[in-house]
Amino acid sequence: MKDRIPAQDITDAAKKRSHAVKAANERKIEKKENGDSLYQKRKHIYVRKALGVFTKLRTTLNWALLIAYFSFSWLQWGGKQAIFFDLPSRQFNIFGATFFPHDFMLLSWVLIVCAFGLFFITVFAGRVWCGYACPQSVWTFLFIWAEGITEGPRNKRMSLDKAPMTKEKFLRKSAKHLLWLFFACATAFAFVGYFSPVRDLGPRILAWDLGPWEMWWLLFFTAATYINAGWMREQVCIYMCPYARFQSVMFDRDTLVVSYDESRGEKRGPRKKGSTDYKENGLGDCIDCGVCVQVCPVGIDIRDGLQYECITCAACIDGCNEMMDKMGYERGLVRYTTENELEGKKSHILRPRLIGYFVVLMAMIIAIGVAINDRIPLELEILRDRNQLYRMDGQGNVENSFIIKLANMDQQTRSYKLSVTGIEGLELVGKKEVTVSAGEVINLPLRMKIRRELMSDPSVDIQVKVQSTDGSGYELTKESRFIGAVRR
Numbered sequence: 264m265k266d267r268i269p270a271q272d273i274t275d276a277a278k279k280r281s282h283a284v285k286a287a288n289e290r291k292i293e294k295k296e297n298g299d300s301l302y303q304k305r306k307h308i309y310v311r312k313a314l315g316v317f318t319k320l321r322t323t324l325n326w327a328l329l330i331a332y333f334s335f336s337w338l339q340w341g342g343k344q345a346i347f348f349d350l351p352s353r354q355f356n357i358f359g360a361t362f363f364p365h366d367f368m369l370l371s372w373v374l375i376v377c378a379f380g381l382f383f384i385t386v387f388a389g390r391v392w393c394g395y396a397c398p399q400s401v402w403t404f405l406f407i408w409a410e411g412i413t414e415g416p417r418n419k420r421m422s423l424d425k426a427p428m429t430k431e432k433f434l435r436k437s438a439k440h441l442l443w444l445f446f447a448c449a450t451a452f453a454f455v456g457y458f459s460p461v462r463d464l465g466p467r468i469l470a471w472d473l474g475p476w477e478m479w480w481l482l483f484f485t486a487a488t489y490i491n492a493g494w495m496r497e498q499v500c501i502y503m504c505p506y507a508r509f510q511s512v513m514f515d516r517d518t519l520v521v522s523y524d525e526s527r528g529e530k531r532g533p534r535k536k537g538s539t540d541y542k543e544n545g546l547g548d549c550i551d552c553g554v555c556v557q558v559c560p561v562g563i564d565i566r567d568g569l570q571y572e573c574i575t576c577a578a579c580i581d582g583c584n585e586m587m588d589k590m591g592y593e594r595g596l597v598r599y600t601t602e603n604e605l606e607g608k609k610s611h612i613l614r615p616r617l618i619g620y621f622v623v624l625m626a627m628i629i630a631i632g633v634a635i636n637d638r639i640p641l642e643l644e645i646l647r648d649r650n651q652l653y654r655m656d657g658q659g660n661v662e663n664s665f666i667i668k669l670a671n672m673d674q675q676t677r678s679y680k681l682s683v684t685g686i687e688g689l690e691l692v693g694k695k696e697v698t699v700s701a702g703e704v705i706n707l708p709l710r711m712k713i714r715r716e717l718m719s720d721p722s723v724d725i726q727v728k729v730q731s732t733d734g735s736g737y738e739l740t741k742e743s744r745f746i747g748a749v750r751r
């Protein structure tokens with residue numbers, strides 16, 4: 264007797280077959296539309312506004328990030344621009360701390376921590392960075408918002424594009440592009456304002472008194488913002504962003520992703536509002552309204568499964584929840600969930616890999632915090648005079664000459680005392696105290712001498728010490744060598 268195949272398996276197999284046929288048909292249509300081109304023909308996306316908790320969260324965060332970007336260059340800290348990257352002087356001022364090129368290691372570690380933080384977030388909740396905080400998404404949402412207030416909601420924008428040119432269409436389109444250009448110019452201005460004193464930048468632009476690099480970056484950033492956020496939008500994420508390509512390898516079966524609950528939603532199909540017998544008619548909870556697709560900024564259908572184009576903005580969750588509320592169904596047909604949960608298995612949000620990443624991330628943040636906190640805002644370099652190893656001064660002393668490079672990386676002028684140790688009787692000749700302005704680097708000639716008979720070796724290790732005399736407690740010691748002739 265033949266084994267009977269359970270009814271559920273037959274239904275699942277039929278479902279898979281129908282999806283495979285649908286996907287094959289879609290591929291045929293795409294091939295017909297695109298020919299053999301590797302680049303899929305772009306369909307214009309008219310994004311519908313979603314309403315819901317995730318959209319509110321994203322919008323609030325986006326505005327906060329935009330306000331921070333546009334305003335931070337205007338903040339003052341200790342009488343100076345709070346964030347200022349002074350490239351000609353090779354100084355980077357960040358909230359009272361001045362960094363120099365030799366702090367590059369610190370910057371490298373900060374970047375490594377940021378990259379590691381991004382890995383951690385991706386393992387935990389997929390591409391939330393893309394959906395909520397990536398500049399490309401933040402500016403795209405800003406430009407979509409500008410589009411909405413000048414051309415109206417989605418349906419109106421679609422009709423406007425199809426309609427012939429009228430006075431209203433011309434005015435609306437012009438207003439949109441002017442607003443886009445305004446945001447693009449403001450973005451470029453704010454960017455250059457982090458590298459050139461922002462308070463002088465406006466008057467200098469008006470007086471046409473800009474350097475070539477300032478002019479280049481203003482034009483470049485205006486054009487890049489206008490094109491990327493206004494015209495290219497999701498194309499940047501799909502074709503240009505490397506993160507979009509490799510992020511999926513960081514996912515595991517417990518990573519939170521935006522997903523459509525196929526077992527609950529299928530078979531999708533329209534029905535009357537309030538109908539209760541849809542399940543008897545073989546329908547699932549998806550009413551096939553298409554709202555989840557209309558609100559998607561990258562124009563994909565989340566019901567086709569996890570796709571690399573998805574930036575996890577959760578607009579489709581809000582859109583679908585709105586429809587579920589209208590129909591009187593339970594929310595969450597599209598939701599943040601994990602692959603394991605969708606398959607009815609136990610999901611582990613706190614898993615060893617994630618905890619491991621978290622511990623390493625915290626350790627790195629603490630180490631960098633300690634390194635920045637313990638960093639002495641003083642740099643000392645000792646360069647030996649290469650022309651003459653040593654000289655005799657005619658009074659029985661051996662003399663060595665050096666150039667010391669002293670950088671005051673603090674926000675205020677500091678006075679320092681110089682001293683040398685290493686050989687009994689070694690002393691500095693000339694100036695032993697020096698005052699260095701905030702952020703200044705000075706090159707100071709330094710001579711030291713010793714009676715010849717006190718030298719036991721022709722080359723001896725010495726220590727040059729720089730010590731602040733204004734009570735700040737900064738001191739730094741560097742090694743060098745004292746060279747001379749030994750009397751035998």
Ligand code: SF4
Pocket residue numbers: 521555558559560561562563564565572573574575576577578579580
């Ligand atoms: S599928 Fe949903 S979460 Fe993904 S990009 Fe589209 S709207 Fe955002």
Ligand code: SF4
Pocket residue numbers: 523528531548549550551552553554555556566582583584586596597
């Ligand atoms: S919004 Fe929800 S109900 Fe409407 S098509 Fe998308 S998944 Fe189905």
